[in-house]
Amino acid sequence: MDLQAIVNDTWNALADERGGGTPARYIPALAAVDPCKFGIALATDDGQVACAGDADEKFSIQSISKVFALALALEREGSALWDAVGREPSGDAFNSIVQLEKEKGIPRNPFINSGAIVTTDRFIGRRGVDEAVRDLIDRLRRMGRNPQIDFDQDVARSESEAGERNRALAWFLADFGRLLNPVEEVLSVYFRQCALSMSCRQLAESALFLAFDGTDPVTGQKMCSASRARRINALMLLCGHYDNSGQFAFEVGFPGKSGVGGGILASVPGRAAIAVWSPGLNRAGTSLLGAKALAEIARRTGWSVF
Numbered sequence: 001m002d003l004q005a006i007v008n009d010t011w012n013a014l015a016d017e018r019g020g021g022t023p024a025r026y027i028p029a030l031a032a033v034d035p036c037k038f039g040i041a042l043a044t045d046d047g048q049v050a051c052a053g054d055a056d057e058k059f060s061i062q063s064i065s066k067v068f069a070l071a072l073a074l075e076r077e078g079s080a081l082w083d084a085v086g087r088e089p090s091g092d093a094f095n096s097i098v099q100l101e102k103e104k105g106i107p108r109n110p111f112i113n114s115g116a117i118v119t120t121d122r123f124i125g126r127r128g129v130d131e132a133v134r135d136l137i138d139r140l141r142r143m144g145r146n147p148q149i150d151f152d153q154d155v156a157r158s159e160s161e162a163g164e165r166n167r168a169l170a171w172f173l174a175d176f177g178r179l180l181n182p183v184e185e186v187l188s189v190y191f192r193q194c195a196l197s198m199s200c201r202q203l204a205e206s207a208l209f210l211a212f213d214g215t216d217p218v219t220g221q222k223m224c225s226a227s228r229a230r231r232i233n234a235l236m237l238l239c240g241h242y243d244n245s246g247q248f249a250f251e252v253g254f255p256g257k258s259g260v261g262g263g264i265l266a267s268v269p270g271r272a273a274i275a276v277w278s279p280g281l282n283r284a285g286t287s288l289l290g291a292k293a294l295a296e297i298a299r300r301t302g303w304s305v306f
């Protein structure tokens with residue numbers, strides 16, 4: 001299969017739709033991004049990365065970071081993490097608070113914001129917040145052999161300044177005794193994690209472990225065990241797009257995680273990691289064109305897991 005041709009054809013088939021959807025504005029720094037950007041990168045276990053469009057331009061990975069934070073929190077906490085966060089789809093928006101009260105501060109899954117705040121808290125553990133951020137960045141740099149990966153301070157500050165909803169979620173969790181660390185410390189890591197700036201190529205390279213049993217097939221670096229990788233994929237499939245996860249599974253058919261920066265990271269077990277980027281979002285915060293591109297790649301490759 002000529003994957004570079006499939007990536008090129010997919011990009012060309014959708015190029016006229018660039019600018020569709022609505023970029024996130026609730027984080028002011030994201031509103032400044034050119035809505036017509038569109039990139040695709042597809043990484044395989046032979047070290048090849050098929051790219052098209054703006055695949056080498058960095059963008060804010062936002063909630064895609066929750067996948068990496070989950071892998072690292074599981075490494076530190078083991079299965080005890082699942083006492084603090086569930087594994088069910090929420091059916092609600094990514095920043096919803098409604099289930100938290102009835103469910104006693106245990107978020108439905110690690111990908112909604114409340115669940116990601118708990119996951120980040122466990123990833124920090126008992127060490128300092130700056131050490132935790134350094135650890136996360138170091139791991140990402142090593143996984144994808146991308147020493148330039150870093151977070152964007154302006155985006156992190158912008159998100160913190162506009163962070164009332166996440167503060168509300170975190171204080172609510174704290175009231176239920178669900179956080180180990182002070183609210184502002186947890187959020188300072190969460191905001192920096194969401195502000196990680198990566199290109200489609202870097203994302204696809206850093207995420208190959210998801211598709212290949214927890215170990216990067218190119219570098220040999222292990223991120224997690226094969227069974228953890230399988231479970232992270234399961235959660236991405238069921239919860240990776242919040243209240244749009246069913247639609248994504250229906251149209252695309254492999255695990256994915258969206259971010260409000262317009263990126264989507266997808267894992268095709270045994271085959272590839274794919275990252276797409278287009279800033280315009282659908283109502284659930286998933287990139288409109290990005291999801292279409294992944295559906296097109298799934299159709300052309302026959303890679304749906306179903």
Ligand code: DON
Nearest residue numbers: 062063094194258259260285
């Ligand atoms: O916490 C937030 O609201 C953002 N940093 C991340 C949200 C997000 O990316 C939702 N995903 N599509």
